Amino acid sequence: MIEAEGHYEVKLGPLPTLTGKPTHYCAGCEHGTLTRLIASALHELGVRERTVLVDSVGCSVLAHEYINVDAIQSPHGRAPAVMTGIKRVRPDLLVFAVQGDGDAVSIGLSELIYAANRGEPITVFLVNNGIYGMTGGQMAPTTPEGMVTMTTPQGRDIAVTGPPLDASKLLATLEAPAYVKRVLLPVTPTPAADFYNARGSIEGAKSVRNAFRVQEMGGFSFVEFVSTCNVNWKMSILKSKQYATDVLAKVFPPGLFKDKFGVEKR
Amino acid sequence: MTTARDFLKGNEAIAYGALRTGLNAFFGYPITPSSEIPETLAAEFGNPKYPAFKVFLQAASELEAINMVMGAAATGAKAMAATSGPGFSLKQEGISFASGMEIPMVIVDVNRGGPGLGNLGPEQTDYFQATKGGGHGGYRNIVLAPSSVPEMAAFPALAFSLAFKHRTPVIILTDAFLGQLKEDLMFPEVPAPEFDTSWATTGARGPDRHILSSMHLDLPELSRHSEHLRAKFQEVDRSEQRSEKFQTEDADVVLVAFGICARLCQRAVATLREKGVRAGLLRPITLSPFPTGEFTAFVDRGVQKFVVVELNTGQMLQDVQLAINGRAQIGSVQRVGGLLPSPSEIVREVEVMLR
Numbered sequence: 001m002i003e004a005e006g007h008y009e010v011k012l013g014p015l016p017t018l019t020g021k022p023t024h025y026c027a028g029c030e031h032g033t034l035t036r037l038i039a040s041a042l043h044e045l046g047v048r049e050r051t052v053l054v055d056s057v058g059c060s061v062l063a064h065e066y067i068n069v070d071a072i073q074s075p076h077g078r079a080p081a082v083m084t085g086i087k088r089v090r091p092d093l094l095v096f097a098v099q100g101d102g103d104a105v106s107i108g109l110s111e112l113i114y115a116a117n118r119g120e121p122i123t124v125f126l127v128n129n130g131i132y133g134m135t136g137g138q139m140a141p142t143t144p145e146g147m148v149t150m151t152t153p154q155g156r157d158i159a160v161t162g163p164p165l166d167a168s169k170l171l172a173t174l175e176a177p178a179y180v181k182r183v184l185l186p187v188t189p190t191p192a193a194d195f196y197n198a199r200g201s202i203e204g205a206k207s208v209r210n211a212f213r214v215q216e217m218g219g220f221s222f223v224e225f226v227s228t229c230n231v232n233w234k235m236s237i238l239k240s241k242q243y244a245t246d247v248l249a250k251v252f253p254p255g256l257f258k259d260k261f262g263v264e265k266r
Numbered sequence: 267m268t269t270a271r272d273f274l275k276g277n278e279a280i281a282y283g284a285l286r287t288g289l290n291a292f293f294g295y296p297i298t299p300s301s302e303i304p305e306t307l308a309a310e311f312g313n314p315k316y317p318a319f320k321v322f323l324q325a326a327s328e329l330e331a332i333n334m335v336m337g338a339a340a341t342g343a344k345a346m347a348a349t350s351g352p353g354f355s356l357k358q359e360g361i362s363f364a365s366g367m368e369i370p371m372v373i374v375d376v377n378r379g380g381p382g383l384g385n386l387g388p389e390q391t392d393y394f395q396a397t398k399g400g401g402h403g404g405y406r407n408i409v410l411a412p413s414s415v416p417e418m419a420a421f422p423a424l425a426f427s428l429a430f431k432h433r434t435p436v437i438i439l440t441d442a443f444l445g446q447l448k449e450d451l452m453f454p455e456v457p458a459p460e461f462d463t464s465w466a467t468t469g470a471r472g473p474d475r476h477i478l479s480s481m482h483l484d485l486p487e488l489s490r491h492s493e494h495l496r497a498k499f500q501e502v503d504r505s506e507q508r509s510e511k512f513q514t515e516d517a518d519v520v521l522v523a524f525g526i527c528a529r530l531c532q533r534a535v536a537t538l539r540e541k542g543v544r545a546g547l548l549r550p551i552t553l554s555p556f557p558t559g560e561f562t563a564f565v566d567r568g569v570q571k572f573v574v575v576e577l578n579t580g581q582m583l584q585d586v587q588l589a590i591n592g593r594a595q596i597g598s599v600q601r602v603g604g605l606l607p608s609p610s611e612i613v614r615e616v617e618v619m620l621r
Contacts, residue, residue, distance in 0.1 A: 062481070064477055068475065078329060081325070081336075084330075089343040
């Protein structure tokens with residue numbers, strides 16, 4: 001990734017921080033995009049030799065197959081606790097996890113909140129696609145009202161389940177976290193046919209790099225990527241991009257919630 | 267080599283034993299009757315006598331604690347957690363992961379009465395949970411059972427050496443009585459050992475990297491991994507059985523007890539001998555691997571009667587039955603609810619069985 005005139009470019013082709021193995025992610029899924037953004041940032045920062053990836057449970061469970069760094073598997077939702085253990089004994093290491101919304105916001109919300117509240121210098125990348133992907137499309141805590149999932153066949157009824165839970169907003173209420181940001185990662189449709197805006201990837205690249213920088217400065221960093229899951233949303237890839245823009249990004253509007261160190265301005 | 271003399275509660279002895287063997291990190295959640303372990307470690311944090319002790323952190327939950335231990339241990343640190351029954355249940359998920367990923371760690375379970383919240387009295391009812399895996403997916407732990415405060419002090423060192431030697435979680439299974447019991451002890455001044463941590467995840471240098479992986483989607487691959495774990499525990503079964511014998515040389519009847527029950531049984535053996543019964547005691551120190559070899563040796567020598575004394579409704583009894591395999595008679599003395607059998611009660615029950 002190179003920075004030029006205020007723009008970010010994601011380097012294509014092989015990287016020492018990528019294994020080069022084709023991913024198992026479905027066509028149109030943003031996990032693949034994020035994998036590239038993370039590998040690119042790790043390469044640019046030159047930190048591979050002291051980086052540990054903590055695999056979460058969900059679609060990112062095999063992240064270590066693609067990101068070429070040391071890795072350990074965490075139980076479902078516990079990645080922030082595993083990261084805390086690593087970082088406390090080895091503050092020199094760069095530690096991060098890619099968690100899904102089921103992993104981080106449902107079963108692992110306690111571990112996430114407490115790691116954030118302690119201001120652990122670790123980085124959580126949250127892929128929020130509003131649904132459980134790997135288990136086959138069940139309701140997530142982030143599922144928008146009315147969305148049909150395998151466990152809400154009539155659409156999510158918030159009178160029964162409560163409304164979608166906003167992790168970024170929740171973490172931003174805490175004193176300790178240094179960097180909390182939400183990015184709409186998918187390409188977004190434009191009025192011109194066949195043209196899509198890739199601003200999400202640019203913003204994503206910047207946010208990933210800033211999240212790592214914040215960790216190196218001693219702060220807890222959290223970036224939520226509003227993403228798609230066309231397979232479980234049962235939509236075409238293009239329609240899923242439209243849905244992410246029109247629906248999911250309305251429930252979870254992109255924004256910078258916290259930036260204690262002012263890394264966005266630099 | 268010098269020694270340090272002390273008068274400590276069992277739980278305090280575990281904490282100091284861990285510090286003296288170079289404990290690097292402790293992550294705990296308070297639960298009675300184990301809380302003196304985190305309290306002692308919190309008080310000693312920063313003491314220049316224990317320079318290796320870098321991290322003390324109170325977790326928000328038992329789950330958080332065991333996963334913090336896992337992260338710290340993944341870097342090769344000597345990491346430990348302590349808990350009691352309900353907390354030990356919550357830790358099983360993490361122990362299953364650590365066992366599968368072959369991450370060495372030490373977990374202390376100060377067994378209280380159960381099930382559920384139960385009470386704060388001593389039981390040995392977590393025997394199955396500790397020795398048979400406890401969590402999901404089929405694995406085993408090494409389980410050590412101290413029976414005195416000096417052993418509570420000594421076993422953290424043994425636990426860490428076994429954990430790193432075999433790259434597996436080690437459980438110190440003790441109980442509410444031993445945790446609270448105060449005894450005199452001597453700490454030998456031995457240097458904290460260094461272990462091989464070449465497998466640890468501390469950043470990839472060059473093309474090689476370390477992956478502590480828990481998922482093996484390919485069926486033959488997981489089968490191979492499970493075979494590897496089984497072979498490892500077969501080796502543990504062969505090489506790490508530990509037990510202590512008390513007056514068994516000429517014994518016709520052998521009492522079998524661990525932990526606090528073994529202390530009570532020593533007294534019972536003495537009384538039985540005064541009454542003309544040639545009794546002895548076998549005390550398993552490793553509950554897993556279970557010291558099956560000793561039972562075979564007794565049976566081969568002609569011992570026909572064994573009596574298992576334990577604070578549960580017959581958990582170690584099953585391991586004794588497997589070890590004896592029908593070759594001798596087995597009686598059982600059981601107490602639960604936090605009650606201990608007095609030595610004279612044990613004597614009476616053994617006498618009834620011998621009639």
